[in-house]
Amino acid sequence: MKRTIHLIAAARPNFMKIAPLYHALSKESWADVAIVHTGQHYDLNMSDAFFQDLRLPEPHIHLGAGSGSHAEQTARVMIAYEQVVMEKRPDMVVVVGDVNSTIACTLAATKVVYSLSDFDSVTGLNRPVVAHLEAGLRSFDRSMPEEVNRLATDVLADLLWTPSPDGDEHLQHEGVEAHKIVRVGNIMIDSLEMMRDKIETDGTYEKHDLEKGNYAVITLHRPANVDSPESLKSLCDMINNVAEKLPIVFPIHPRTRKHLETSGLIETISNNPAVKLLEPQNYISFMNLVFNCRIAITDSGGLQEETSYLGIPCLTVRPNTERPITITQGTNQLCKLEEVEDKTNEILAGKAGKGSAPDLWDGNTASRVVDSIRKTFKI
Template sequence: MKAAPLHRALMNRSQITPKLVHTGQHYDVRMSAVFFQQLDLPEPDYYLGVSTGTPTQQTAEIMQRFEPILIEEQPDWVVVIGDVTSTLACALAANRLGIRIAHVEAGLRSGDRTMPEEINRILTDALADCLFVTEQAGLDNLRREGINPANVYFVGNVMVDSLIQHRSKASRVNSVRAFGLQSRSYILATMHRPSNVDTQTGLGRILQLIDCASQYRTVVWPVHPRTRANLDKLGLLTQLDTSSNVLLLEPQGYLEFLNLMEHAAVVMTDSGGIQEETTYLRVPCLTFRERTERPVTIELGTNQLVADLNPETARLKLVELLAGRVKPSQLPPLWDGHTADRIVDILVKANEG
């Protein structure tokens, strides 16, 4: 979702030849290939195929497979996005070869260093030559960490670029109608973070949350492969299969999920990106995490945190939201669909300089 608008903006510049590298980290067909198709991304120029192993093993393998490509291509820039294992691994490989690094979505911090993503963000920003920030908190964090402000640019959010470009297409897909739902008649849920889904305690609380929410509305839950595997391993999947007001789905394509999200009464999630998308769509969002690295979604948007997966706290907030007691919200600055163009303008000028 974040690479597509960037690749499109790069392709529109005659002086740039972009090359797309897919590390293979997100390897499920329903969570990778379908996104390429729906977002009109071309086949990757390079596919590294690093799909298994621990984060440490994946980091090492990505670096080993990415380095020969860098040596062959000799790029002016390596653009990395977000905070996943691939982000840090590719930044490390580029740094070793003295190739400039641009980090898209720089400066986000949750303050929780037990999250692998937090370490990825901090280290990637320390290596980057050009840091593209989505919100004011990113500028504040980078300034506090001593990053040279001359290398930092407040450009907006590429995730929103994708959402704006594909919103009408998602409406035509109309997954809401396809699943027999009506707008605002259901709660959309997603859960995938290891801290929530890798233990029996965490999964037990999630099932409590889903059961609680289903007392008020139909709960539509596209189940992440990691979450489904853990539910199955712990023998918890049957509890959901017997619930009459919970609709379990396979992972959805980008367009299908966007349509479901836009028409939900409330979204319950532990995702980072969904906090941003619901803020843009002005759909109430309950995020089941202690902290968020995207504070603007709380300050200006529709997002609220629910710490420690507490079912009673969630129930009280859910009742408020379903009753229409939603706080006023507004769009964060520069979340306007033109972020990718601003990024490419800055990279072109940096290269000319």
């Protein structure tokens, strides 16, 4: 008996997380896998080349939710996906990460009730099994919409696939039943390894006349760092100070560029010959910059994981992280904008710890997820 499995994706990072799982499930004779694109985000890097790099087909189902407030996005995805679930009747819905589409599809799938004739004697459900890939991450900061999405999704999901031991612990402390928690590792490392050859041969760092192991990559876009004139001034001061020690390459997020231009501060860094301002990069080009850098300075989530796996020092300009294992075991450090220069000096002086990749961050997460699905359906 074939099992129909929907893989939900809303934006570029989601597609990167589902790609290894799509390929692994496509090899299984019992799995009928479909990619569902919610359309929550319009991403300029979602080109045909992006899907070719991931070896993904065009999404099988488009919801076309579009942008809007958090409530509007969530509602649109819920309404659209409920109709899809009732029509297609998938056996499993896999949601990833922590975007609005994650909780929206979880709500839609867990509230749907199939007819009595569709009752599944194996799972004991007459609705899809909902599985959350990248479960258990916590920043403990409910001012972040992503944290609210994570909490709500993990309460409702039937299967919780965690990337690291801290994810297991968070779920256990929240009262999640032990049989629902399965540690599978970090799916983004599967994507990185899947594209390693293309990343290593891409040559982006050479194209920009950068010396291997002798520059910093910066990516900053969170409101706390780029929305106010005060934080923007601190950001520019930090960049110019760090650039006195080693060159900087800065692919600028559209949000950051807009605020720098509006405030009249962009020239304070664009006129610095040690700072290279780039347009947003696709994954392969950006990771080529990361692979060959000395330090990464960021406020994003994924880069904390990738640098820990690669053994590259990372300074995360945030007060907290939902990925604490990158600090306790990896190469990541939390800091404020005004602390980045001193932290950079410590790294360049060899005073920062080397760290190591957490257990199961090995490029084989997708195969462990497939094993978990097989056990769920007793295949």
